[in-house]
Amino acid sequence: MGxxxxxxxxxxxLMQHGVDxxxxxxxxxxxxxxxxxxxxxxxxxxxxxxYLTPRSAAFTAMLExxxxxxxxxxxxxxxxxxxYVGVPGMTGLAKYLAHDLEIRKQTRIDRxxxxxxxxxxxxxxxTEMFDRVVITTPAPQIGALLSDEDPFxxxxxxxxxxPCLTLMVGLSADVDLPxxxxxxxxQDISWIVCDSAKPGRPxxxxxxxxxxxxWSIRHLELDRDVFAKRMLALxxxxxxxxxxxxxxxxxxxxxxYAFVSQPLAQPYLASADRTLFAGGDWCLGARAEDAWxxxxxxxxxxxxxx
Numbered sequence: 001m002g003x004x005x006x007x008x009x010x011x012x013x014l015m016q017h018g019v020d021x022x023x024x025x026x027x028x029x030x031x032x033x034x035x036x037x038x039x040x041x042x043x044x045x046x047x048x049x050x051y052l053t054p055r056s057a058a059f060t061a062m063l064e065x066x067x068x069x070x071x072x073x074x075x076x077x078x079x080x081x082x083x084y085v086g087v088p089g090m091t092g093l094a095k096y097l098a099h100d101l102e103i104r105k106q107t108r109i110d111r112x113x114x115x116x117x118x119x120x121x122x123x124x125x126x127t128e129m130f131d132r133v134v135i136t137t138p139a140p141q142i143g144a145l146l147s148d149e150d151p152f153x154x155x156x157x158x159x160x161x162x163p164c165l166t167l168m169v170g171l172s173a174d175v176d177l178p179x180x181x182x183x184x185x186x187q188d189i190s191w192i193v194c195d196s197a198k199p200g201r202p203x204x205x206x207x208x209x210x211x212x213x214x215w216s217i218r219h220l221e222l223d224r225d226v227f228a229k230r231m232l233a234l235x236x237x238x239x240x241x242x243x244x245x246x247x248x249x250x251x252x253x254x255x256x257y258a259f260v261s262q263p264l265a266q267p268y269l270a271s272a273d274r275t276l277f278a279g280g281d282w283c284l285g286a287r288a289e290d291a292w293x294x295x296x297x298x299x300x301x302x303x304x305x306x
Contacts (some may be wrong), residue, residue, distance in 0.1 A: 004032025
């Protein structure tokens with residue numbers, strides 16, 4: 001359950017072991033926080049994960065394979081090591097991982113219940129039984145899916161995730177930005193990037209700004225249009241020069257569970273009989289590689305028990 005990095009990685013690995021896999025996701029697209037928003041006027045925004053910087057040899061090898069397939073490209077950042085970005089957007093990597101998988105989009109699972117030694121998934125228009133279930137939603141959402149006898153509740157209570165409010169700005173004319181990207185964790189706007197500077201992007205000027213943890217928490221429940229306008233003013237101040245008064249495109253996005261501030265410190269959770277698993281970046285840290293590592297570890301555990 002979940003077509004983000006963890007879920008797709010796990011499903012792809014299991015498929016390669018000959019396991020029949022079905023992936024459910026509540027969204028219309030793939031990738032979870034590896035997200036890409038497209039809008040009229042040629043605008044495109046990576047409004048979730050911005051790039052990938054591998055640390056392990058295994059994750060690096062996966063990205064190199066994806067690069068060879070044209071799903072990712074290297075982005076040369078000023079004064080830093082190149083990073084990987086999905087092509088033509090961050091969802092490019094998700095689509096690569098999802099190749100040949102059976103994925104049921106726009107299917108929000110309501111309950112996961114053990115019945116007759118199998119697992120019953122229920123959603124608004126149907127129900128189906130499975131031998132094993134892997135849940136890769138954010139940790140705070142897992143408890144609502146399981147019964148009162150949730151085997152993971154104690155462990156999940158130790159995990160903390162923080163929100164991030166994101167602003168997307170599309171400009172009809174070029175703006176002389178003082179930088180391509182900038183990270184300032186101690187300011188209200190903690191990340192700014194000219195998204196159109198990444199490889200394989202449209203020519204239209206597209207800016208993504210992400211608020212700091214504290215600013216996001218304080219403004220989390222505001223209407224999206226309201227916090228977007230407030231962030232636009234902060235963005236204008238951060239860029240300097242004339243304020244961005246009337247952008248051609250303006251939108252905000254609320255990531256309620258964006259960053260892992262207190263991880264589980266192990267790659268996954270499993271029921272005693274190892275037929276129910278839960279995993280994601282929240283197991284190991286805030287990086288996309290942590291999500292990939294969790295999904296890979298779950299697939300290995302299931303494959304060992306087949």
